[in-house]
Amino acid sequence: MHEVSLVESLLDQLDGLRDRTAGRPTATAVCLVRVRVGAGSGVEPTLFRTAYEACRGAREYTAAKLELVLEPERWVCPLCQSSVGAEGPLDCADCDAARVLRAGAGIFLDRVEMEVPDV
Amino acid sequence: MCDVCGCGTGPKATRLAVELHSSLLAGNDETASHLRAHFEAAGLSTVNLMGSPGAGKTALLEATARALGGTRRLAAVSGDLATENDAQRLRRAGIPSLAITTGTGCHLDAAMVHDALHAPALAVALEGAAFFFVENVGNLVCPALFDLGQAANVVVLSVTEGVDKPEKYPVMFRHADLVVLSKADLLPHLPEVSVAAVEASLAKVAPRTRVLPLSARTGEGVGEFVAWLDALHARTEAKSAGVPARFVSHTHPG
Ligand SMILES: Nc1nc2c(ncn2[C@@H]2O[C@H](COP(=O)(O)OP(=O)(O)OP(=O)(O)O)[C@@H](O)[C@H]2O)c(=O)[nH]1
Ligand SMILES: [Mg+2]
Numbered sequence: 001m002h003e004v005s006l007v008e009s010l011l012d013q014l015d016g017l018r019d020r021t022a023g024r025p026t027a028t029a030v031c032l033v034r035v036r037v038g039a040g041s042g043v044e045p046t047l048f049r050t051a052y053e054a055c056r057g058a059r060e061y062t063a064a065k066l067e068l069v070l071e072p073e074r075w076v077c078p079l080c081q082s083s084v085g086a087e088g089p090l091d092c093a094d095c096d097a098a099r100v101l102r103a104g105a106g107i108f109l110d111r112v113e114m115e116v117p118d119v
Numbered sequence: 120m121c122d123v124c125g126c127g128t129g130p131k132a133t134r135l136a137v138e139l140h141s142s143l144l145a146g147n148d149e150t151a152s153h154l155r156a157h158f159e160a161a162g163l164s165t166v167n168l169m170g171s172p173g174a175g176k177t178a179l180l181e182a183t184a185r186a187l188g189g190t191r192r193l194a195a196v197s198g199d200l201a202t203e204n205d206a207q208r209l210r211r212a213g214i215p216s217l218a219i220t221t222g223t224g225c226h227l228d229a230a231m232v233h234d235a236l237h238a239p240a241l242a243v244a245l246e247g248a249a250f251f252f253v254e255n256v257g258n259l260v261c262p263a264l265f266d267l268g269q270a271a272n273v274v275v276l277s278v279t280e281g282v283d284k285p286e287k288y289p290v291m292f293r294h295a296d297l298v299v300l301s302k303a304d305l306l307p308h309l310p311e312v313s314v315a316a317v318e319a320s321l322a323k324v325a326p327r328t329r330v331l332p333l334s335a336r337t338g339e340g341v342g343e344f345v346a347w348l349d350a351l352h353a354r355t356e357a358k359s360a361g362v363p364a365r366f367v368s369h370t371h372p373g
């Protein structure tokens with residue numbers, strides 16, 4: 001299940017973030033993680049959440065709530081930049097160019113919120 | 120403030136928010152770029168072969184090796200959950216091959232391919248090779264997400280899988296540079312299946328992608344597949360023009 005690999009990569013990025021902030025926030029201080037899942041990414045949001053719930057304990061991110069934002073596909077003509085519908089003819093009628101997926105093809109870590117104790 | 124009861128006492132904490140917008144595939148994509156640089160410098164055409172379990176990926180490579188009869192140098196890796204069977208079949212067909220056993224992993228990622236390239240046996244086979252085939256784990260979903268530094272993706276779809284597979288697995292078929300419709304020798308037994316019906320389904324998700332009917336058993340379509348490979352290789356060579364065509368071996372610190 002590739003959702004597990006993607007969750008591991010998410011947790012690695014969180015670890016990296018901790019290292020970049022000079023070790024100040026601990027893993028348990030991460031309280032919110034926002035991930036954007038494209039409709040055309042090949043990632044199933046419910047499976048991603050299941051994988052997240054299964055993996056985060058072992059990596060100590062027990063307090064980190066996962067917020068999933070679904071991003072619809074956006075297809076455009078690469079020549080004239082006009083939107084091309086996901087349904088119907090797939091190419092731009094004016095330019096005879098194959099449409100390209102401009103948004104909704106990937107999965108991104110958008111935002112992390114942490115509670116850092118004042119010292 | 121105290122998170123438990125909201126009483127406003129307890130240890131003080133500051134809320135820190137970081138906006139990143141970083142891809143969860145960034146690590147894989149970085150390794151894939153490194154691989155692509157390897158391949159291009161070596162003038163090596165790398166083909167990522169994907170498809171369902173049993174679609175005929177290994178049979179396609181065996182038939183290709185037979186048709187080429189040693190006129191091009193080939194090498195391969197094959198991703199398999201548990202066995203080395205495919206790598207053994209490919210070696211018997213004359214293609215130096217290494218198995219990548221993925222355990223429970225349902226796809227190959229760039230790091231697995233990179234590790235295989237640095238295995239001495241494969242590194243030797245890749246010296247001066249024209250084509251490097253990566254037979255992915257049988258799966259129509261996730262292999263498409265993981266870039267392996269390939270020059271092209273070939274999706275193998277067998278005639279017995281049903282003509283609507285492109286619409287059902289749009290992410291996989293969108294990534295295809297060529298769809299091989301395998302086991303074409305069985306078409307006479309399947310009145311409901313036709314090349315045109317597969318083309319119609321593919322047109323809904325990837326209208327410019329070609330469907331090539333092929334039978335590893337009778338050899339139908341294998342010549343056209345070889346011609347497609349040669350055209351791909353001509354583009355690879357144009358890209359690496361002037362660079363001596365040999366595999367660039369290198370080491371990594373650590
Ligand atoms: N009739 C017919 N059978 C084929 C053809 N190609 C493959 N097969 C049969 O289909 C079965 C699976 O073929 P493989 O080449 O092992 O398929 P694969 O996609 O490599 O399978 P995995 O790697 O296990 O996912 C074997 O029994 C083959 O003999 C073909 O062109 N015609
Ligand atoms: Mg196989």
Ligand SMILES: [Zn+2]
Pocket residue numbers: 001002224225226261262
């Ligand atoms: Zn997978």
Ligand SMILES: [Zn+2]
Pocket residue numbers: 077078079080081082092093094095096097
């Ligand atoms: Zn246009």
Ligand SMILES: [Zn+2]
Pocket residue numbers: 153233369371
């Ligand atoms: Zn390397």
